[in-house]
Amino acid sequence: MQILVVTAAVIKHNGKILISQRNENTHQALKWEFPGGKLEPGESPEQCLFREIKEELGLSVIVEDIFDVVSHIYDNRQIILLCYLCKVAGGAARALDCRAFRWVEVDELARYDFAAADRVIVRKLQDCRLPS
């Protein structure tokens, strides 16, 4: 089985969290997620996340503390999802490499069809109510 290390960002801004919808014709197509992507050789997770958020949404972020580490097995791949709390450093979000994005309240997360690996993260966000 393929094992992938993937970074994901919980970006909090003005009390809302940024979520994005995966592109068509990708793994987990059209599912909602916390934006990010696969670690490339030589990168730190923080560098990876900064690069991915810039590529996918045009935002510069400050990567802060680790929020959760989730291991999830899809049919033919295992994902090690490193999920970090982030703040916006600059820019305005645009759907550069995702189908769509939304800024949502924690209470609204339950309305979205998240990738299965993210359900643990959604539950943790609902339980712990981070300060904005």
Ligand SMILES: Nc1nc2c([nH]c(=O)n2[C@H]2C[C@H](O)[C@@H](COP(=O)(O)OP(=O)(O)OP(=O)(O)O)O2)c(=O)[nH]1
């Ligand atoms: N970024 C991210 N990936 C997630 C989440 N949940 C989840 O199951 N995944 C899975 C979907 C994919 O199998 C993998 C991440 O792949 P990706 O398509 O985002 O990787 P990437 O941005 O580097 O894209 P690419 O260059 O490979 O096209 O992790 C999540 O919340 N965020």
Ligand SMILES: [Mg+2]
């Ligand atoms: Mg990605």
